[in-house]
């Protein structure tokens with residue numbers, strides 16, 4: 001019997017393996033073809049997963065017309081996302097794409113417009129939302145345990161030697177990595193960004209061509225401040241890829257080191273007088289039952305299509321996280337606070 005989702009995968013490099021492995025777990029999904037500028041890369045991906053029978057292409061439009069696919073997975077390099085998304089949406093396909101959605105706000109806006117005009121779903125991968133600890137931290141912050149949140153901070157320090165497209169990007173940290181952290185900040189506090197001041201730089205000793213470090217101060221709705229300090233060329237004393245988080249509320253603080261179970265320390269007795277008030281530790285349990293990372297994000301995207309609703313990371317939401325990235329880049333360029 002014909003399967004509901006007929007998928008063409010574009011971009012067959014490192015990340016494509018995870019997307020393909022996921023698709024192969026779904027009984028309602030059939031892989032129809034693989035597309036890469038480098039046909040050999042597409043053939044290697046097929047062979048690694050025992051899919052030698054799949055057709056490979058170096059042109060998406062041709063792949064779509066030959067296979068009759070109705071869903072496109074886009075795990076190509078960031079600079080290709082704009083063109084691929086337009087081709088796929090305009091051919092009548094839904095699109096699930098890798099982060100970052102685009103390489104400029106104008107590209108992102110035109111992709112959102114294309115999704116709205118065609119009536120198709122365009123959702124963006126933000127796998128770092130789909131983990132038990134961040135879901136628990138979000139509940140801790142949003143259920144009032146620490147009172148009203150006022151300050152969120154994230155620290156990200158990793159010395160990553162990639163090679164490839166990241167080494168040549170102007171803003172590798174902000175565009176290719178901080179998009180995760182900025183999206184996580186919006187997710188944790190449930191508020192949208194208003195403004196940003198950013199200093200972006202390339203530290204001495206960096207092996208990147210572009211700027212691999214940044215310090216940003218965002219303001220969110222309701223006056224919540226989010227500070228981000230990050231470097232992708234920081235050797236030693238590495239943080240988690242999920243950053244180290246502190247959320248300070250009116251009655252306490254939530255902590256997540258990006259790896260372990262988050263916890264809070266809250267004022268033990270709000271009536272207590274004196275210089276420093278005693279606090280008590282609040283332990284939480286990990287209750288979210290979804291799959292981790294890409295699998296959880298893709299579960300949500302497919303479920304949304306089946307339920308005919310917008311996925312959590314639909315482009316109209318994701319463009320707010322992209323706005324944080326491009327606002328930060330612009331602020332660093334003009335050396336002033338920028339409204340998002």
Ligand SMILES: NC(=O)c1ccc[n+]([C@@H]2O[C@H](COP(=O)([O-])OP(=O)(O)OC[C@H]3O[C@@H](n4cnc5c(N)ncnc54)[C@H](O)[C@@H]3O)[C@@H](O)[C@H]2O)c1
Pocket residue numbers: 010011012013014015016035036037038041058075076077078080098099100125127164165176
């Ligand atoms: N969500 C995550 O945690 C995560 C992790 C790593 C990478 N990514 C993202 O996944 C995407 C791919 O990253 P990667 O590490 O797999 O890169 P990669 O360089 O290994 O693979 C990208 C592939 O896309 C192909 N490509 C480029 N332009 C194309 C076009 N116009 N048409 C067809 N194919 C094209 C390249 O030939 C290459 O094979 C990027 O957007 C990256 O930011 C996400």
